[in-house]
Amino acid sequence: MNAPNPPLRVLIVDDEAPARHRLRDVLADCASELPVDVVGEADNGFDAVAQVQRSPVDAVLLDIRMPGMDGLECAAHLNRLAAPPAIIFSTAYDAYACQAFELNAIDYLLKPVRADRLVRALSRAHRLSTGALDQLREAYPKARTHLSVSEKGRIVLIPVEEILYLKAELKYVTVRTAAREFLLEESLTRLESEFGDTFVRIHRNCLVAGARIREIGKQPGEEEGHFLRLEGLDERLAVSRRQYSVLRERIRSQ
Amino acid sequence: MKRRNHNNRPVELPNFCHLGASLRVALTVEAALIASVVARAADADAFWAEFIALSALAQPALLLCLLALCGTSRWLRSLPYIKGAAATLTIGVAVPVGVAWGLAPLIDGIQAYPPIAVGGFSLLVGSGLLAYFNLRARALSPAITEARLQALQARIRPHFLFNSLNAVLSLVRSDPRRAEHALENMADLFRALMSQANQLAPLEDEVALTRAYLELEQLRLGDRLQVVWHVQKMPADALIPPLVIQPLVENAVYHGIEPQPGGGEISLNIYRSGDKVHVVVRNPVAAEAGHHKGNRIALANIRERLLLHFDLDAQLKSEPLGAVYQVHIVMPYTRERTQPAPARPHRR
Numbered sequence: 036m037n038a039p040n041p042p043l044r045v046l047i048v049d050d051e052a053p054a055r056h057r058l059r060d061v062l063a064d065c066a067s068e069l070p071v072d073v074v075g076e077a078d079n080g081f082d083a084v085a086q087v088q089r090s091p092v093d094a095v096l097l098d099i100r101m102p103g104m105d106g107l108e109c110a111a112h113l114n115r116l117a118a119p120p121a122i123i124f125s126t127a128y129d130a131y132a133c134q135a136f137e138l139n140a141i142d143y144l145l146k147p148v149r150a151d152r153l154v155r156a157l158s159r160a161h162r163l164s165t166g167a168l169d170q171l172r173e174a175y176p177k178a179r180t181h182l183s184v185s186e187k188g189r190i191v192l193i194p195v196e197e198i199l200y201l202k203a204e205l206k207y208v209t210v211r212t213a214a215r216e217f218l219l220e221e222s223l224t225r226l227e228s229e230f231g232d233t234f235v236r237i238h239r240n241c242l243v244a245g246a247r248i249r250e251i252g253k254q255p256g257e258e259e260g261h262f263l264r265l266e267g268l269d270e271r272l273a274v275s276r277r278q279y280s281v282l283r284e285r286i287r288s289q
Numbered sequence: 290m291k292r293r294n295h296n297n298r299p300v301e302l303p304n305f306c307h308l309g310a311s312l313r314v315a316l317t318v319e320a321a322l323i324a325s326v327v328a329r330a331a332d333a334d335a336f337w338a339e340f341i342a343l344s345a346l347a348q349p350a351l352l353l354c355l356l357a358l359c360g361t362s363r364w365l366r367s368l369p370y371i372k373g374a375a376a377t378l379t380i381g382v383a384v385p386v387g388v389a390w391g392l393a394p395l396i397d398g399i400q401a402y403p404p405i406a407v408g409g410f411s412l413l414v415g416s417g418l419l420a421y422f423n424l425r426a427r428a429l430s431p432a433i434t435e436a437r438l439q440a441l442q443a444r445i446r447p448h449f450l451f452n453s454l455n456a457v458l459s460l461v462r463s464d465p466r467r468a469e470h471a472l473e474n475m476a477d478l479f480r481a482l483m484s485q486a487n488q489l490a491p492l493e494d495e496v497a498l499t500r501a502y503l504e505l506e507q508l509r510l511g512d513r514l515q516v517v518w519h520v521q522k523m524p525a526d527a528l529i530p531p532l533v534i535q536p537l538v539e540n541a542v543y544h545g546i547e548p549q550p551g552g553g554e555i556s557l558n559i560y561r562s563g564d565k566v567h568v569v570v571r572n573p574v575a576a577e578a579g580h581h582k583g584n585r586i587a588l589a590n591i592r593e594r595l596l597l598h599f600d601l602d603a604q605l606k607s608e609p610l611g612a613v614y615q616v617h618i619v620m621p622y623t624r625e626r627t628q629p630a631p632a633r634p635h636r637r
Contacts, residue, residue: 050550051452051509057459079550100448103550127451147455 042070043157044091048083048109049076049098049125054146058096058125058153065154080104081181081192084112087120088189094121094160096144099132104180107132107172112183114165115190121160135174139167178229182210184217193217195233199247199265200272201226203240213267237263237282238275251282300426302366302373305358307621309600314358314418318351321414346392346402350385357384374419381415382408434487434597445482446543449506456508471508474501481531489528489598489623492566496520496559499535503555506542513552514542523559527566527622530598533591534559537570537616540587545572545614561622568618574609588616595620 045062049055055076062071074092077083081104083095095113099106110122125144126132136143141163142156181192193210202209203223210217227234227242234242243265250264251274261279262271274282303310326343330336357380358365365373389407453475460468481498507514534557541555553573560567588607595603595618602621607614 051456052511053456053459053509054452056463057455060459060462100547102548127455128447146451147458 040070042072044072044074044093045157046074046083046086046092046095046120047076048078048080048095048101048106050078050101051098052078054098058148061148061150061153065150069154069158071157080106080109080112083109084183084190084192087113087116091118092120094123094157096123096125099124099126099129105177107168107175108177108179108181110163111168111172111179112181112190112192114163114168115183115185117185117188119162121162123156123160129175132171132175135171138174139170141167141171178232182217182219182221184210184219186217191217195230198234198244199268200241200243201234202242211268235278235282235285237278238273241272243272245285248282248286251279251286300370300423302362302370302377303422303426304366305355305362307600308602310422311355311359312601313421314355315351317418317421318347318414321410321417322347325410343402346389346407347385349392350388350407353388354381354384374423378412378415378419381418382411385411429597445478446539449539449543452509453505456505460508467508471505474505477501478505478535481535484531488531490531491525492523492527492529492559493525495529495531495534496523496525498532499538499557502535502538503542506546510542510546510552513549514546515552515554517554517556519556519558519560522561524561524566524622526624527561527620528624529566529620530594533594533618533620534568534570536587536591537568537618540616541570541572541614545575548575549573564622566620566622568620569615571610571613571615574612574614591618 047055047058059073062073074090075086077086079101097106097109106124113119123142123144125146125148127146144152144156181194183190183192193212197212199211199213201223207218208221208223210219227236233244235245236242247266248263249266252262254260254262260276261274263274264271305311322343326336326340330339365377368376386404386408389402389404457468457471477498478501503516546553556571558569592605595605599621604619607616
């Protein structure tokens with residue numbers, strides 16, 4: 036690093052205030068070696084994504100275990116940005132995650148963090164490849180709290196609990212919330228395996244939020260088959276014959 | 290005095306007042322009675338007639354016997370083992386024979402049991418039971434029990450250790466006094482974790498330890514962790530197995546508070562009711578299910594340690610009550626040390 040370089044803009048993300056405080060202290064200590072500008076702090080992944088979008092950040096120091104959106108999910112969303120920041124994970128103790136980091140040659144910090152380790156990690160920080168990140172999340176499987184879609188260079192986070200249904204169209208999956216629709220570039224099968232607890236399949240191309248089902252009935256008039264209606268949505272969704280019996284069982288058992 | 294050495298402690302008689310011991314005696318006697326009736330009865334009708342006739346004598350005898358043993362338990366256990374066992378056997382034979390003799394005129398019409406037969410039966414079953422209790426006491430001998438307890442003794446989660454160290458480091462510059470206090474708490478916690486697992490310890494020590502633990506968690510979690518204590522009525526002098534409450538609370542923090550962005554409230558309720566000590570720990574149920582397995586292991590661990598210390602006299606119940614998860618432990622109220630205790634380290 037040469038002297039004229041502007042200081043590195045860093046965002047600190049950790050749910051524990053003392054841990055954020057400590058990172059600030061250590062970063063201040065090594066200011067002569069590596070000039071750093073701490074542009075903000077966040078105590079959860081959601082807030083971190085919002086802050087990175089508000090003002091540009093070069094590197095994010097990201098705790099893995101946080102309530103709500105954890106570090107790995109946050110990293111996956113950040114990586115959808117047009118210019119994703121470099122990400123350095125930190126953890127107090129996560130045997131599985133550390134193993135996955137080693138396997139994917141991803142730098143990570145162990146708390147309590149030492150100054151020299153922090154400087155080394157920051158000075159060679161780079162953005163994560165999407166492939167490595169996917170592998171990480173497979174090694175550490177946990178359903179996301181939000182889905183993210185890119186819109187006009189920004190990313191929009193959709194809380195999973197607000198999603199009514201997911202419907203596969205030609206190349207995309209339509210995500211429907213009470214307010215609006217989004218287009219998502221993911222496969223329905225993967226979404227089903229990730230969110231199997233929340234969403235039920237009602238048709239070859241459609242998953243609905245199990246808790247939001249309001250009505251199931253036979254299609255009126257001459258039409259064949261059954262339909263389903265969700266809370267807060269007038270739309271009738273087609274239910275395939277195969278899924279109909281499964282659904283009825285599920286509703287009876289509730 | 291007896292039992293100086295942990296690994297070479299002579300066998301003790303069971304405490305006959307404890308539910309586990311009296312239940313074992315009662316069940317064995319009933320089984321022996323049924324076996325003896327089966328051996329003599331020709332068919333089902335004869336079996337019932339015989340069993341009812343025998344019960345008229347045997348049930349009161351059994352009951353009186355258990356009462357007598359419970360009443361003299363303290364004295365029996367203070368005798369050297371051989372004398373104690375002999376005295377136990379004498380009670381076990383004398384009471385049924387006395388009952389048979391006393392009841393003989395009343396149940397004259399039905400089949401009478403000669404006191405000799407009653408005595409013989411009691412002697413047989415009694416010696417069998419004593420032999421069983423002897424074997425059981427050896428199987429649970431301090432060396433083996435201690436090894437099992439040591440293995441079971443709750444361990445601090447590494448996650449907690451490193452996060453706490455990190456929190457203390459963050460305080461060293463800004464608030465050295467709080468950092469000192471936090472390190473003292475950590476020292477207390479680790480001393481307890483490394484201490485002898487086989488001795489009962491005063492409830493107030495365990496509560497102090499739990500407070501030290503919670504102060505450390507508070508350091509990390511701040512306002513996210515709210516704790517409500519109801520311990521005004523707690524019997525501070527009750528002796529309980531060490532590290533029973535702290536791991537419960539650690540569980541409550543790990544599963545109930547940490548996964549929730551807004552945190553939550555843990556309540557501890559410790560009180561005495563009759564001859565039982567109750568410990569109730571409640572925490573909010575986290576929306577995201579995930580690490581329930583760890584929770585079950587920790588609870589099974591505490592349950593087994595309660596069993597090793599108190600046999601059937603202690604219980605652990607865990608249940609979700611709507612949005613709250615509750616663990617309820619009931620232990621006998623005891624101030625009698627079952628193990629010799631060296632002076633415990635001083636605690637604030």
